[in-house]
Amino acid sequence: EAAGAFRCGRPERRDARPFCIVIPPPNVTGSLHMGHALQHALMDVMTRHKRMTGHRTLWLPGMDHAGISTQLMVVRALKKEEGKTRHDLGREQFVERVWKWKRESGGQITVQMRREGASVDWSREKFTMNEDLSRAVREVFVRLYDEGWIYRGNRIVNWCPQDQTVLSDLEVDKLPQAGKLYYLQYPIKNSDRRITVATTRPETMLGDTAVAVNPNDERYADLKGQTVLLPLTDREIPIIADDFVDPQFGTGAVKVTPAHDPNDYDMGQRHELPQVVVIDQHAKMTADAGERFAGLDRYQAREKVVAEFESLGLLEKVVDYEFSISKCERCKTVIEPLISTQWFMKMDQMRDLALDLMAREKKPRFIPETYEKVYTNWLENLRDWTISRQLWWGHQIPAWYTPSGEVIVARSEEEAREKAGTSELTQDQDVLDTWFSSALWPFSTLGWPDETKDLETFYPTSVLVTARDIIFLWVSRMVMAGLKFIGKEPFADVYITGTVLDAHGQRMAKMKANGVDPLDVFDKFGVDATRLTLAQVGTTDTRWNEKQVESYRNFANKIWNAARFCLLYSEGAGVKPELLQTNDTQLALHDRWIISRLNKTARDMNAALNAYEFHAAVQTLYHFFWDDFCDWYIELTKADVTSDTDSPQRTEARSRLLTVLEQALRLLHPFMPYITEELWQRLPGEKPLHSAYKTAEPTVMLTAYPQAGAIDETSEAEMSMLITLVSGVRNIRSEHNLKPSDRIAVLIGIQSANLRKVFEDNTDQIARLTGASTIDISASLTAPKAAAKFLLTSTDEVAVPLEGLVDFGEETKRLQKKKEKLQGEEAKLQAQLANPDFAVRAPADKVEQAKNRLDEVRLHIKALDQLIENLQ
RNA sequence: AGGCACGUACGUCAAUGGUAGACGGCUUCCCUUACAAGGAAGAGGUUGGGGGUUCGAAUCCCUCCGUGCCUACCA
Numbered sequence: 001e002a003a004g005a006f007r008c009g010r011p012e013r014r015d016a017r018p019f020c021i022v023i024p025p026p027n028v029t030g031s032l033h034m035g036h037a038l039q040h041a042l043m044d045v046m047t048r049h050k051r052m053t054g055h056r057t058l059w060l061p062g063m064d065h066a067g068i069s070t071q072l073m074v075v076r077a078l079k080k081e082e083g084k085t086r087h088d089l090g091r092e093q094f095v096e097r098v099w100k101w102k103r104e105s106g107g108q109i110t111v112q113m114r115r116e117g118a119s120v121d122w123s124r125e126k127f128t129m130n131e132d133l134s135r136a137v138r139e140v141f142v143r144l145y146d147e148g149w150i151y152r153g154n155r156i157v158n159w160c161p162q163d164q165t166v167l168s169d170l171e172v173d174k175l176p177q178a179g180k181l182y183y184l185q186y187p188i189k190n191s192d193r194r195i196t197v198a199t200t201r202p203e204t205m206l207g208d209t210a211v212a213v214n215p216n217d218e219r220y221a222d223l224k225g226q227t228v229l230l231p232l233t234d235r236e237i238p239i240i241a242d243d244f245v246d247p248q249f250g251t252g253a254v255k256v257t258p259a260h261d262p263n264d265y266d267m268g269q270r271h272e273l274p275q276v277v278v279i280d281q282h283a284k285m286t287a288d289a290g291e292r293f294a295g296l297d298r299y300q301a302r303e304k305v306v307a308e309f310e311s312l313g314l315l316e317k318v319v320d321y322e323f324s325i326s327k328c329e330r331c332k333t334v335i336e337p338l339i340s341t342q343w344f345m346k347m348d349q350m351r352d353l354a355l356d357l358m359a360r361e362k363k364p365r366f367i368p369e370t371y372e373k374v375y376t377n378w379l380e381n382l383r384d385w386t387i388s389r390q391l392w393w394g395h396q397i398p399a400w401y402t403p404s405g406e407v408i409v410a411r412s413e414e415e416a417r418e419k420a421g422t423s424e425l426t427q428d429q430d431v432l433d434t435w436f437s438s439a440l441w442p443f444s445t446l447g448w449p450d451e452t453k454d455l456e457t458f459y460p461t462s463v464l465v466t467a468r469d470i471i472f473l474w475v476s477r478m479v480m481a482g483l484k485f486i487g488k489e490p491f492a493d494v495y496i497t498g499t500v501l502d503a504h505g506q507r508m509a510k511m512k513a514n515g516v517d518p519l520d521v522f523d524k525f526g527v528d529a530t531r532l533t534l535a536q537v538g539t540t541d542t543r544w545n546e547k548q549v550e551s552y553r554n555f556a557n558k559i560w561n562a563a564r565f566c567l568l569y570s571e572g573a574g575v576k577p578e579l580l581q582t583n584d585t586q587l588a589l590h591d592r593w594i595i596s597r598l599n600k601t602a603r604d605m606n607a608a609l610n611a612y613e614f615h616a617a618v619q620t621l622y623h624f625f626w627d628d629f630c631d632w633y634i635e636l637t638k639a640d641v642t643s644d645t646d647s648p649q650r651t652e653a654r655s656r657l658l659t660v661l662e663q664a665l666r667l668l669h670p671f672m673p674y675i676t677e678e679l680w681q682r683l684p685g686e687k688p689l690h691s692a693y694k695t696a697e698p699t700v701m702l703t704a705y706p707q708a709g710a711i712d713e714t715s716e717a718e719m720s721m722l723i724t725l726v727s728g729v730r731n732i733r734s735e736h737n738l739k740p741s742d743r744i745a746v747l748i749g750i751q752s753a754n755l756r757k758v759f760e761d762n763t764d765q766i767a768r769l770t771g772a773s774t775i776d777i778s779a780s781l782t783a784p785k786a787a788a789k790f791l792l793t794s795t796d797e798v799a800v801p802l803e804g805l806v807d808f809g810e811e812t813k814r815l816q817k818k819k820e821k822l823q824g825e826e827a828k829l830q831a832q833l834a835n836p837d838f839a840v841r842a843p844a845d846k847v848e849q850a851k852n853r854l855d856e857v858r859l860h861i862k863a864l865d866q867l868i869e870n871l872q
Numbered sequence: 873a874g875g876c877a878c879g880u881a882c883g884u885c886a887a888u889g890g891u892a893g894a895c896g897g898c899u900u901c902c903c904u905u906a907c908a909a910g911g912a913a914g915a916g917g918u919u920g921g922g923g924g925u926u927c928g929a930a931u932c933c934c935u936c937c938g939u940g941c942c943u944a945c946c947a
Contacts, residue, residue, distance in 0.1 A: 181947085198947060201947090212947095266945080323946090370876070371876095374876070377943080536886095541940075542884070543885095545884045545896080548884065551896055554907095557910090561909095566906085568906065619895090730913065731912090734912060735914090738901090740901090828891075832928075843890090846890060850891095
């Protein structure tokens with residue numbers, strides 16, 4: 001709850017560039033699925049990070065009215081609950097019913113977004129059907145109409161006989177279908193010959209107005225210009241020649257039905273063929289199909305046509321044939337191509353705006369870059385957009401008709417009356433495609449067409465985070481609309497997320513019932529763990545793996561327990577930012593080291609987040625917190641922190657531990673808002689907010705995100721030696737099956753006085769971490785033969801005397817194995833350096849690097865040989 | 873039919889042309905006073921096959937095999 005509620009003041013400092021994301025508006029009918037959860041996790045990480053770096057941030061939420069989906073949902077409910085159709089209610093009442101549904105059960109997803117911890121600004125929530133956004137829609141429509149970019153036309157369109165509306169090409173699914181190819185024979189007038197055409201839809205032959213052949217097809221050369229007696233009708237149709245016809249396919253002769261097939265429509269236009277409409281809006285045969293067929297469903301008509309051809313002896317053959325069929329994306333009904341009067345948007349000029357921007361300025365920038373090509377290719381092949389829909393739920397087209405049929409396009413009915421000079425107007429019954437309002441989303445939500453402060457501040461937005469399947473439907477249209485109406489691209493970057501697939505690599509889909517509900521995952525593993533899992537998915541397609549979430553749940557648990565430890569020993573202590581200053585040379589190694597690690601982590605996190613490298617960011621956090629902080633830092637502070645005697649030293653150690661933890665919580669916060677807020681609130685001490693938010697209520701959300709500070713290479717190197725030492729001894733303990741309670745002696749021979757000093761300063765720590773009772777550090781090692789040994793460096797040796805426990809054979813094997821590994825590397829390096837071209841062509845630093853490494857490896861091998869020899 | 877991706881450990885994924893890593897799983901030991909959802913140690917890879925470019929290839933090019941996605945007017 002604490003993390004989900006974004007309740008802070010406005011930043012006082014406004015010099016940093018504002019950061020803005022407008023959410024891809026989920027459907028008002030929708031509920032949270034994995035794709036949303038993924039996108040939201042990423043958007044929230046970005047927003048929280050920017051907020052913590054003092055940018056003025058806006059993540060603007062909202063919903064889409066989702067024309068067809070929503071109308072269908074209410075139509076179904078109406079039928080089920082009251083047995084009524086939308087026509088029983090009438091348009092006005094039906095639309096009111098949809099609004100009622102929206103108020104009562106719509107927008108479930110916003111509740112779910114709160115659960116995810118999405119730090120959006122709810123005060124700016126938008127809905128595409130609200131008055132402000134509708135005003136923007138009308139404004140755009142009028143302007144484009146006035147420019148002649150929107151027009152009304154009679155064309156062949158995709159018609160859904162179930163939903164009773166036209167659909168754009170993008171709302172149609174092409175699905176493979178096992179069907180039949182029928183070979184029909186048409187008699188030729190004044191001849192005994194017949195010409196055979198192949199079709200998957202015999203019923204459309206009733207509307208044929210020509211037969212076409214390829215102009216170069218010699219088989220039919222003499223038939224061109226002849227007339228065909230169209231069977232089952234009394235019509236005579238011509239044989240025409242057209243390049244569209246592929247002589248290789250079927251019989252090389254095609255029946256042409258301009259009113260019921262998009263290709264035939266085009267061919268009909270080219271040859272000025274008549275259009276005979278034989279199928280109506282309900283996919284039933286019309287009167288023009290002939291008395292025997294009128295009123296029949298298209299599939300009944302198909303059977304009847306085939307039967308009659310057969311009885312006439314004109315059915316040559318029927319073969320099985322797989323082809324693709326167009327279906328309505330929503331209801332899966334087979335699309336009927338129909339000629340119909342619709343509104344269209346000319347796209348060529350809009351497209352050029354977008355293409356120019358990409359060519360000139362490489363905008364928007366796609367992440368990953370590869371989508372730039374996809375986007376550009378699609379734009380290049382763009383066709384006019386059918387924007388009208390025969391629905392009731394949506395933005396009604398702002399066009400009115402006078403009694404004489406004149407079209408008046410205006411921003412309101414009043415304006416239309418003025419323009420028309422009459423009040424006898426009827427508004428166009430159609431509504432606009434849902435994507436029409438979506439295209440305006442980045443600026444309509446910020447107040448356009450008014451010149452608002454928000455628009456000035458936040459447009460162009462910073463980044464659009466979305467799935468790849470709406471690059472065309474949405475992304476490209478936003479770019480075009482933004483360029484056209486604001487003159488600037490709507491967003492700088494477009495981040496295309498990967499897809500979360502099921503365990504078998506299949507897309508999650510309702511129909512397949514293979515989806516994983518993010519809410520269930522929240523329940524099982526927590527929101528933070530789920531966010532971490534999703535954030536690291538980034539741009540790659542990933543198979544859903546619950547184990548991964550479980551591991552991040554464990555990570556959250558680790559954070560909790562580490563914080564518990566810090567708080568358990570926090571008496572008298574508190575967070576004190578100045579304790580992380582590095583100019584204190586008196587600091588213990590582990591303190592200097594953790595500060596350096598913190599700085600490095602901050603550097604890496606900021607770099608990764610600014611570069612959209614979320615996978616790297618998650619890895620960095622995980623290892624910093626678990627390995628550096630928990631495994632080493634906490635262990636090394638234990639002696640001081642848990643000491644029984646109250647001392648300034650103890651208090652400082654405790655405070656420093658709390659301060660490091662506080663910094664870690666800030667680093668983690670964008671990914672794990674819940675646990676970090678919960679723990680941060682419990683930490684005692686000074687916890688300043690970012691200077692931009694000084695007056696806000698205390699919350700980790702508004703602290704400053706840690707920035708890169710000094711990296712202390714010396715401490716890192718020394719600590720790394722300490723870690724090598726401890727791991728080496730632990731390895732010996734493990735290999736020799738020593739019990740944790742078995743005390744050992746550790747003998748260390750170190751040439752470097754510096755390093756000797758480091759180990760001497762930390763003998764207690766080393767003893768503690770290795771379970772040693774004595775630590776003996778000297779310049780050169782004298783150890784009994786009955787000791788397990790390893791090399792710290794090629795010159796420095798560590799021995800653990802194990803009287804009676806050393807199996808000399810086993811010990812030899814252990815060392816031999818290490819040696820083999822090194823020998824492998826030696827061989828590789830040797831070969832590389834032996835190549836004369838390497839020295840000449842490779843950069844000098846690489847050559848130097850290889851030489852140094854080879855020297856080191858050789859020394860190491862030599863030292864290992866010595867150890868092995870001593871064992872014999 | 874074209875186009876675009878992808879193929880790395882048992883699984884899921886990383887790796888600016890420069891020693892192939894992480895997490896989970898697995899093996900051994902440990903209920904050690906923050907945490908067994910834990911600790912310590914360990915095993916595991918000719919980077920799908922073949923060829924090429926390069927001093928050097930998981931990475932660039934070609935080809936084959938496999939997988940996924942997008943676009944398309946073959947009746």
